[in-house]
Amino acid sequence: MTDGGDVPGRLNDATETPNERAGTGAGETAGQSRGVEDQSPPGLAEPRPATVQTPRSTLDEETLKEYTTERRSLDSTVQIQWALRTTITAIILGVIVSAVLAVFDVDPVFGTIALGLFLFLGIVWVMLRYRMWVYQIRDDSVYLERGVVTNVRTIVPYVRIQHVDTSRGPLERALGLSTLVVYTAGSRGADVSIPGLKPGEARDLQQRLKKLAIEAEGDDAL
Numbered sequence: 001m002t003d004g005g006d007v008p009g010r011l012n013d014a015t016e017t018p019n020e021r022a023g024t025g026a027g028e029t030a031g032q033s034r035g036v037e038d039q040s041p042p043g044l045a046e047p048r049p050a051t052v053q054t055p056r057s058t059l060d061e062e063t064l065k066e067y068t069t070e071r072r073s074l075d076s077t078v079q080i081q082w083a084l085r086t087t088i089t090a091i092i093l094g095v096i097v098s099a100v101l102a103v104f105d106v107d108p109v110f111g112t113i114a115l116g117l118f119l120f121l122g123i124v125w126v127m128l129r130y131r132m133w134v135y136q137i138r139d140d141s142v143y144l145e146r147g148v149v150t151n152v153r154t155i156v157p158y159v160r161i162q163h164v165d166t167s168r169g170p171l172e173r174a175l176g177l178s179t180l181v182v183y184t185a186g187s188r189g190a191d192v193s194i195p196g197l198k199p200g201e202a203r204d205l206q207q208r209l210k211k212l213a214i215e216a217e218g219d220d221a222l
Contacts (some may be wrong), residue, residue, distance in 0.1 A: 005090060073130070073133065074133050074194075078196025079126050083122070086123070091115065094115030094118055097115070137208055153211045155218070159217065160186075161209060162183045163183050163185070164183070170180070176198065179202070180194040180202045
C-alpha cells in the first residue's frame, strides 16, 4: 500500500511537471530574452533617419560664374583722358624748360624740342599704361594689375570691402566714362579704383561686388 500510495503522488507530480516545465521554460525564455536585452549596449535606441545638415548660405558654382569675370582691359577711350592730362603736363614742363634756357641765352628751338620730347614720352606712357591695366572679379577677391615702370598687383578680399561707389568727373562725363571706387575696412580713403569704365559697366561691377561682399560677410560670420 505504501507503494500504491506513492503512485498518485508521482502521477500528480507527473501531471504538474509539464506545466511547471512549461512555466519554467517560459520563464527561462523570458529571462533569456531579458538577458539579451540587458546585454545590449546602453544608450542605443531605434535607428533614426540621418539628419541632413543645411549647407552654409553660399553662392553655388553656376551663380558665381554669373558674378565673376575674366581678365578685362579698360575702355580704350580712357587713353584720350590720360593723353589730355599728359599733354597739359608736357606743355607745362616745356614752358619751364624754355624759360630756363632763355635765362642762359640758349636757342629757343631747344625748348621746342624738349616740348616735343615730353609729348612723345607722354603718349608712349599712355599706351603702355593702357596695355598694362587689367582687372578681374574673382570668386573671393578683386584683382588689379597696372603700372608701367613699377608693376603693381592688388588683391582685395570681399570680406574687407565696406562699400563701392561710382564717380564721374567733368572730363569723364565729356568722354562718357566712369570710375569704380572701392572702400575697404580700416582705410580713410579709397583703396582701389578702376578708371576707364563705361557708366553701365561701372554700375554692373558695383552690383557684382555688392553681392559678393554681402555673401562673403555671411560666410565669415558663420
